[in-house]
Amino acid sequence: GAGVSQSPRYKVAKRGQDVALRCDPISGHVSLFWYQQALGQGPEFLTYFQNEAQLDKSGLPSDRFFAERPEGSVSTLKIQRTQQEDSAVYLCASSARSSPGRNQPQHFGDGTRLSIL
Amino acid sequence: SQKIEQNSEALNIQEGKTATLTCNYTNYSPAYLQWYRQDPGRGPVFLLLIRENEKEKRKERLKVTFDTTLKQSLFHITASQPADSATYLCALDITGGGNKLTFGTGTQLKVEL
Numbered sequence: 001g002a003g004v005s006q007s008p009r010y011k012v013a014k015r016g017q018d019v020a021l022r023c024d025p026i027s028g029h030v031s032l033f034w035y036q037q038a039l040g041q042g043p044e045f046l047t048y049f050q051n052e053a054q055l056d057k058s059g060l061p062s063d064r065f066f067a068e069r070p071e072g073s074v075s076t077l078k079i080q081r082t083q084q085e086d087s088a089v090y091l092c093a094s095s096a097r098s099s100p101g102r103n104q105p106q107h108f109g110d111g112t113r114l115s116i117l
Numbered sequence: 118s119q120k121i122e123q124n125s126e127a128l129n130i131q132e133g134k135t136a137t138l139t140c141n142y143t144n145y146s147p148a149y150l151q152w153y154r155q156d157p158g159r160g161p162v163f164l165l166l167i168r169e170n171e172k173e174k175r176k177e178r179l180k181v182t183f184d185t186t187l188k189q190s191l192f193h194i195t196a197s198q199p200a201d202s203a204t205y206l207c208a209l210d211i212t213g214g215g216n217k218l219t220f221g222t223g224t225q226l227k228v229e230l
Binding site: 004031033035040041042043044045048050055056091093098103105106107108109110111 | 121148149151153158159160161162163166168206208210216217218219220221222223
């Protein structure tokens with residue numbers, strides 16, 4: 001398809017397990033973003049890539065969260081030693097290149113709903 | 118502290134009426150403001166972008182205003198339809214770099230027959 005694809009759609013893990021969430025952005029999109037969305041809240045920024053470079057990871061809540069985009073296309077968000085507070089929807093978005101004078105809309109996937117038991 | 122506020126209470130309106138949603142912000146001077154629609158279990162979908170030097174932007178039945186003095190954006194849906202029922206999110210580029218969006222909490226709109 002032409003949109004942003006995320007997998008899995010649902011993930012249930014026991015506290016302490018590691019999880020990996022995948023994002024396939026729109027082909028040709030330079031920028032890729034990860035957000036965390038709690039129930040009833042707006043998405044909160046986690047991290048941003050331009051091609052393979054991670055330019056901003058200021059939103060990652062702890063060093064248990066790690067994101068990569070090694071070839072500038074597919075991205076993986078990894079959460080180590082999961083905690084119950086990590087339960088949320090994790091959204092990925094991609095966009096064409098943005099700049100200070102050229103703000104681009106972001107195209108979102110439908111997210112991965114993560115539940116930590 | 119930096120804050121983006123949207124009416125947390127759901128907005129219920131009758132079909133055919135105009136829905137008006139509010140986004141207020143403090144301590145920012147954003148160059149852009151974006152509006153997104155989100156349906157349950159789905160990711161946000163981009164609707165409109167408005168720049169700080171634009172007072173108003175329209176797209177079909179949608180209209181957005183941006184008042185940088187009041188630090189407020191209004192989002193209007195005219196001739197509303199039940200299919201417009203969703204949560205509407207405003208988002209600001211607070212860094213000015215075009216790369217990082219800060220979202221409000223969203224307002225749930227329900228259009229009734």
